[in-house]
Structure formats: C-alpha cells, structure tokens
Amino acid sequence: xxxxxxxxxxxxxxxxxxxxxxxxxxxxxxxxxxxxxxxxxxxxxxxxxxxxxxxxxxxxxxxxxxxxxxxxxxxxxxxxxxxxxxxxxxxxxxxxxxxxxxxxxxxxxxxxxxxxxxxxxxxxxxxxxxxxxxxxxxxxxxxxxxxxxxxxxxxxxxxxxxxxxxxxxxxxxxxxxxxxxxxxxxxxxxxxxxxxxxxxxxxxxxxxxxxxxxxxxxxxxxxxxxxxxx
Amino acid sequence: xxxxxxxxxxxxxxxxxxxxxxxxxxxxxxxxxxxxxxxxxxxxxxxxxxxxxxxxxxxxxxxxxxxxxxxxxxxxxxxxxxxxxxxxxxxxxxxxxxxxxxxxxxxxxxxxxx
Numbered sequence: 001x002x003x004x005x006x007x008x009x010x011x012x013x014x015x016x017x018x019x020x021x022x023x024x025x026x027x028x029x030x031x032x033x034x035x036x037x038x039x040x041x042x043x044x045x046x047x048x049x050x051x052x053x054x055x056x057x058x059x060x061x062x063x064x065x066x067x068x069x070x071x072x073x074x075x076x077x078x079x080x081x082x083x084x085x086x087x088x089x090x091x092x093x094x095x096x097x098x099x100x101x102x103x104x105x106x107x108x109x110x111x112x113x114x115x116x117x118x119x120x121x122x123x124x125x126x127x128x129x130x131x132x133x134x135x136x137x138x139x140x141x142x143x144x145x146x147x148x149x150x151x152x153x154x155x156x157x158x159x160x161x162x163x164x165x166x167x168x169x170x171x172x173x174x175x176x177x178x179x180x181x182x183x184x185x186x187x188x189x190x191x192x193x194x195x196x197x198x199x200x201x202x203x204x205x206x207x208x209x210x211x212x213x214x215x216x217x218x219x220x221x222x223x224x225x226x227x228x229x230x
Numbered sequence: 231x232x233x234x235x236x237x238x239x240x241x242x243x244x245x246x247x248x249x250x251x252x253x254x255x256x257x258x259x260x261x262x263x264x265x266x267x268x269x270x271x272x273x274x275x276x277x278x279x280x281x282x283x284x285x286x287x288x289x290x291x292x293x294x295x296x297x298x299x300x301x302x303x304x305x306x307x308x309x310x311x312x313x314x315x316x317x318x319x320x321x322x323x324x325x326x327x328x329x330x331x332x333x334x335x336x337x338x339x340x341x342x343x344x
Contacts, residue, residue, distance in 0.1 A: 023278065029302065029304075053274050067283050
C-alpha cells in the first residue's frame with residue numbers, strides 16, 4: 001500500500017525527477033515511521049491511517065511544484081547572466097586573436113562590416129541590460145507558499161524579460177557569425193580559421209543553452225499551472 | 231484548529247518546532263503536535279513542501295543520514311538566518327497576539343514602557 005502511494009506521489013512529481021526521488025525517500029521514511037508508531041498492531045490499518053494522515057499526493061505535489069518552479073526560474077535567471085558572460089568572453093577572445101594575427105580584412109566589405117558590427121554591439125548590450133534586469137527581478141522575491149495569481153504574473157513578466165534578453169543575444173550572435181564569415185572570407189590558412197570558428201561555436205552553444213532553459217521553464221510553468229488548475 | 235487558519239503561519243510553526251534541535255520530517259510533525267497540545271491537525275504531507283521551501287530560502291539546512299531502521303533519513307536544522315527569522319516572527323506574533331488579546335478583552339493592548 002505504501003509503495004503504491006509513493007508511486008502516485010513520484011508520478012505527480014514527474015516534472016522534477018531529482019525532487020521526486022528525494023521526496024519519495026523522505027516520505028517513505030515518514031510513512032514507515034508512522035506505521036511503526038501506530039499502537040493498533042494492525043499493519044494494514046496502520047498503513048491506511050498513515051497514508052490518510054499524510055494527505056492527497058496530488059495536493060502535496062502541487063505545493064512542491066511551486067517550489068520547483070521557483071528554483072527553475074532562479075536557475076534560468078543565473079543562466080542568462082552566465083551565458084551572456086560566456087558570449088562576451090568568446091567575442092573578446094576572437095577580437096584578441098584578430099589583433100594578434102594582425103588580420104587584414106577585404107576593404108570592399110568595410111561598409112557591411114560597420115553596419116553588422118553596430119547591430120552586434122547594440123543588441124549585445126541590450127541583452128546585458130535586460131538579462132541583468134531579469135535576474136534582479138526574479139532574485140529579490142521570496143518563494144511563495146502557493147501559486148498566487150500575482151506570482152503567476154511575476155513569472156510571465158520574467159519569461160518576457162528572458163525572452164527579450166535571449167532574442168537580443170541571438171541577434172548579437174547571428175551578427176557575430178556574419179562578421180566572422182566576412183572576416184574569414186578568402187582565408188586560406190586552416191590554423192587562422194580555427195580560433196574564430198571555435199569561439200563562434202561557443203557563442204552558438206551558449207545561446208542554444210539559454211533557449212533550451214527558457215523552453216524548459218515554460219513547460220514547467222505550464223505543468224505547474226495545470227497541476228494547480230490556475 | 232482550522233487548516234486554512236494555520237497555513238499563513240506554517241513557516242513560523244516549523245521554525246519553532248526545529249528550534250529545539252535538528253529533526254527529520256516525522257519528528258517535526260510530532261514536535262508540532264506535542265508543543266501545540268494536539269491542537270494543530272494538518273495533513274502531515276503539507277510539512278514537507280514547507281521544509282523544502284525554508285531550506286531553499288536559507289532558513290534551514292539539511293543532511294541525509296541512515297536511521298536505525300536502515301532507511302535513509304533527511305534531517306533538518308535551523309541556520310543562523312533561520313534563528314534570526316524565528317526571533318523576528320516571534321516578536322511580530324507577540325505584538326499581534328497582545329493587540330488581538332486586548333481587543334477581544336475590550337481594552338487596548340498593554341502599553342509598552344517608553
């Protein structure tokens with residue numbers, strides 16, 4: 001009976017597997033201790049009482065869902081900052097490499113390079129401002145006890161900020177890719193090719209990680225809202 | 231006592247139950263029952279999300295250990311921040327309780343010395 005209850009609880013917590021494992025162990029210990037403390041001596045009755053006293057697994061999962069979501073959103077907030085920092089380092093490394101190798105660019109492409117560079121710069125700094133803002137926005141609040149409408153609104157606002165920061169970052173990374181392609185135009189030496197392409201790959205992976213994190217957060221928000229029927 | 235009435239004070243109740251020393255979930259519930267004279271009768275499962283939330287807020291810490299039964303057990307303890315939070319909540323609650331007590335008794339709350 002206890003293991004059936006634990007399966008239901010784990011199933012209801014399937015949105016966060018590590019949390020589900022941890023909670024299962026805790027609740028298992030609790031229920032066995034409650035059964036051991038039951039004075040009746042009737043094992044089946046004691047298990048039934050322990051489970052009944054513990055409460056509905058879906059109601060408990062719903063409370064955990066809010067905590068898990070809060071943890072996930074903070075993780076996304078931190079990821080935004082780390083990813084932007086990663087893109088910045090990759091960008092700086094590539095520029096430093098151009099300086100070290102005294103890279104000379106084709107003069108015909110100078111005008112295009114100027115425009116794309118401008119787009120790159122502005123979109124990157126826009127992503128920094130919005131990213132830092134979104135991190136600060138989600139970090140200051142307390143973890144709520146339940147999924148209040150106000151918290152739902154806060155999450156939506158955070159989601160919009162993250163999406164805006166990611167959008168700006170994706171534009172910056174795309175501009176970087178275009179600039180790198182322009183810089184590499186006509187390059188013959190494979191070693192000179194290596195560092196810009198590698199740094200570009202890091203930028204693309206970073207942006208991809210962020211998009212994936214935001215997608216996971218959106219899915220978890222939807223799952224939590226469904227669990228709580230908001 | 232009504233569950234809804236308790237919900238708003240669950241954090242303080244759990245912190246107070248842990249003020250005696252580290253304990254696992256079941257022991258926290260037993261302590262709440264004992265200290266409240268069996269007045270608080272919440273579904274036991276509601277305590278665990280509170281414990282997790284308080285830990286995430288830095289008010290509790292936890293560690294896994296093996297119980298005598300051989301089962302893995304998670305033991306929670308108050309952190310310094312948790313201690314401070316409990317003291318603050320206790321003071322606020324005392325003020326609130328004095329005010330309500332005074333109101334229900336038909337007089338104002340006891341005056342504090344200047």
